Amino acid sequence: MACTSCASDKAGNFNDPKWRRALWIALAINGAMFGVEIVAGITGGSKALQADALDFFGDTANYAISLGVAGMAIAWRARAAMLKGATLALLGLYVLAAAGWAAVYGAAPHAEVMGIVGIAALIANFIVAVMLYRFREGDANMRSVWICSRNDAIGNIAVVLAAGGVFGLNSAWPDLVVAALMAALGLSGGIQIMRQARAELRSFPPSAPVDFQGSLHGSR
Numbered sequence: 001m002a003c004t005s006c007a008s009d010k011a012g013n014f015n016d017p018k019w020r021r022a023l024w025i026a027l028a029i030n031g032a033m034f035g036v037e038i039v040a041g042i043t044g045g046s047k048a049l050q051a052d053a054l055d056f057f058g059d060t061a062n063y064a065i066s067l068g069v070a071g072m073a074i075a076w077r078a079r080a081a082m083l084k085g086a087t088l089a090l091l092g093l094y095v096l097a098a099a100g101w102a103a104v105y106g107a108a109p110h111a112e113v114m115g116i117v118g119i120a121a122l123i124a125n126f127i128v129a130v131m132l133y134r135f136r137e138g139d140a141n142m143r144s145v146w147i148c149s150r151n152d153a154i155g156n157i158a159v160v161l162a163a164g165g166v167f168g169l170n171s172a173w174p175d176l177v178v179a180a181l182m183a184a185l186g187l188s189g190g191i192q193i194m195r196q197a198r199a200e201l202r203s204f205p206p207s208a209p210v211d212f213q214g215s216l217h218g219s220r
Contacts, residue, residue, distance in 0.1 A: 019135060020067065022131055022132055022135065023063050023066060023067055024063075024067065025128075025131060026059070026063055026128045026131065026132065026149070027060055027063035027064060027067070029124050029127065029128055030056045030057075030059040030060040030063065030124075030128070031056070031060040032124075033053075033056045033120070033121055033124045034053050034056035034057045034060055036117065036120070036121075037049050037050070037052055037053035037056060037117060037121060038050060038053040040113055040117040041053055041117075043113075044109055044110040044113030044114060044117075045102075045106065045107065045108075045109035045110060046109035046110070046113065046114045046159075046163075046175050046179075047095060047098055047099040047102055047109070047175055047176055047179030047180075047183075048109075048114065048118075048158070048159045048162045048163075048174075048175045048176075048178040048179040048182065049109075049113075049114060049117055049118070049159060050094075050095050050098065050179065050183075051092075051095045051099075051178070051179040051180075051181075051182035051183045051186065052118070052121060052155050052156065052159050052182060054088060054091050054092060054095065054182065054183065054186040055152055055155050055182070055186070056121070057087075057088065057091065058084075058088050058186065058189065059149070059152065061084040061087070061088070062084070065077065065080050065081060065084065068080070074200055075200070075201060077200075078196075078197040078198075078200040078201045079197070079201070081193050081194075081196070081197040082193075082194055082197040082198070082201075084190075084193060085189075085190045085191070085192070085193030085194035085197060086190065086194060087190070088186055088187075088189060088190035088193065089186075089187050089190030089191055089194070090190075091186065091190075092183045092184070092185075092186035092187030092188075092189075092190060093183075093187060095179055095182075095183035095186070096180060096183045096184065096187065098179075099176045099179045099180050099183065102172060102176060103172070103173075103176050106172055107172065108166055108170055108171055108172040108175075109166060109172060109175050111163045111164070111166040111167035112163075112167075114159060114160075114162065114163035114166060114175065115160060115163035115164070115167070117159075118156055118159035118160040118162075118163055119156075119160060121156045121159065122153055122156035122157065122160065125149060125152045125153045125156055126153060128149045128152075129149040129152075129153065132149055155182055158178050158181075158182070159178060161174070161178075162174040162175050162177070162178040163175075
């Protein structure tokens with residue numbers, strides 16, 4: 001699921017032009033795939049695609065936070081993370097509720113849409129992982145970004161497998177099971193982000209001096 005520890009250990013890490021360029025490309029890819037998957041998930045009736053869209057949303061927000069608020073006071077980075085965590089948790093709740101409703105009243109989703117979009121998402125994450133591979137031995141932040149991108153592919157594979165299950169069984173249950181698991185992870189990740197952000201806000205009151213070397217850390 002979404003990486004929740006992609007902020008930098010040191011603001012100076014973002015002065016590397018190659019690293020910043022890689023993050024900008026990763027942000028663009030993840031943002032585009034979030035839009036594609038959320039639309040395809042809704043129109044194709046796939047809750048697993050909607051849940052996987054949470055993954056792309058979480059990564060997009062992480063990259064944006066890393067690039068946009070790096071070097072700012074930790075309180076501002078914590079507030080940005082709080083907003084991201086709350087949004088991720090709300091989207092997770094939505095997918096869980098939608099999956100529950102579909103389990104009772106819904107029909108089987110379009111397996112073809114699931115498969116095509118799932119494969120496209122897998123390719124997108126593979127491209128990002130390959131692009132970030134060169135930074136895998138960097139600092140903790142650089143390594144975490146690559147690991148998160150690598151692990152995201154697992155979710156994409158799960159969606160493709162769910163599409164095969166829907167097609168073979170003519171049942172919505174493979175889609176719903178994958179959706180519930182991924183949405184639960186997204187909800188859990190959002191809660192963890194908010195808890196960490198709240199702790200940082202308590203540790204660094206508004207009157208605290210600006211810290212250009214601090215970092216926003218979460219747990220995956």
